[in-house]
Amino acid sequence: MNHAEFQSQVDVSRETFERLEAYVALLTKWNTAINLVSPSTISQIWSRHILDSAQIYGLAPENPNIWCDLGSGGGLPALVVSIMAKDIRPGLSMTCIESDLRKATFLRTVARELDLKLTVRSERIEKAEPQSADILSARALAPLNALCGFAKRHLRPGGVAIFPKGENYRQEVHEALENWSFQLDTYPSKTHPNAVILKIGEISRV
Numbered sequence: 001m002n003h004a005e006f007q008s009q010v011d012v013s014r015e016t017f018e019r020l021e022a023y024v025a026l027l028t029k030w031n032t033a034i035n036l037v038s039p040s041t042i043s044q045i046w047s048r049h050i051l052d053s054a055q056i057y058g059l060a061p062e063n064p065n066i067w068c069d070l071g072s073g074g075g076l077p078a079l080v081v082s083i084m085a086k087d088i089r090p091g092l093s094m095t096c097i098e099s100d101l102r103k104a105t106f107l108r109t110v111a112r113e114l115d116l117k118l119t120v121r122s123e124r125i126e127k128a129e130p131q132s133a134d135i136l137s138a139r140a141l142a143p144l145n146a147l148c149g150f151a152k153r154h155l156r157p158g159g160v161a162i163f164p165k166g167e168n169y170r171q172e173v174h175e176a177l178e179n180w181s182f183q184l185d186t187y188p189s190k191t192h193p194n195a196v197i198l199k200i201g202e203i204s205r206v
């Protein structure tokens, strides 16, 4: 995908697009050794992964300071968000919690090469020190019920969680509401016809 094609979907500067290209090159290179994304999706990496993550950034409230991404894997959406924020929200600091040591090394390598304000905690989400994040994200990590428990630990009061979900999201919301109450906004995904992005706040146990 070139800058003009990407720009037609998400408004980013040429410098930001070039950083995204550098990230895609590293992800593609490392993916031969570590399974960061499914190898079958590498040929559609821009639509399946980069645009999919970029739309999460687009739903973030104005001026967050602390963004925490859980189960970051190969950096989706954490690295995409961090790259997009670099010039326009320089105050944003990203923390990734990723227990797999090799993936954590990849995240740190990209952050260093692209000079991103990003910290990696290679530990379990359940054990990591509470992050008091303004925004929490998690892509392809766990059912919503479990994500609400993670959010309770790592989101500050008044913070917002952004979770992309597949077509079974209604069932996940139904199950989560047995244990949690929350405020929910649902946005259609721009990259998958039946997928959505859930934006959740005011999470508390029922």
Ligand SMILES: C[S@@+](CC[C@H](N)C(=O)[O-])C[C@H]1O[C@@H](n2cnc3c(N)ncnc32)[C@H](O)[C@@H]1O
Binding pocket: 036, 037, 070, 071, 072, 073, 074, 075, 076, 077, 097, 098, 099, 100, 103, 123, 124, 125, 126, 138, 139, 140, 141
């Ligand atoms: C399916 S991958 C998704 C990765 C990335 N978010 C994406 O969308 O491509 C889930 C990731 O979460 C990490 N993970 C799963 N459970 C975890 C836990 N309890 N604490 C920390 N990391 C965890 C795994 O190591 C894996 O890298």
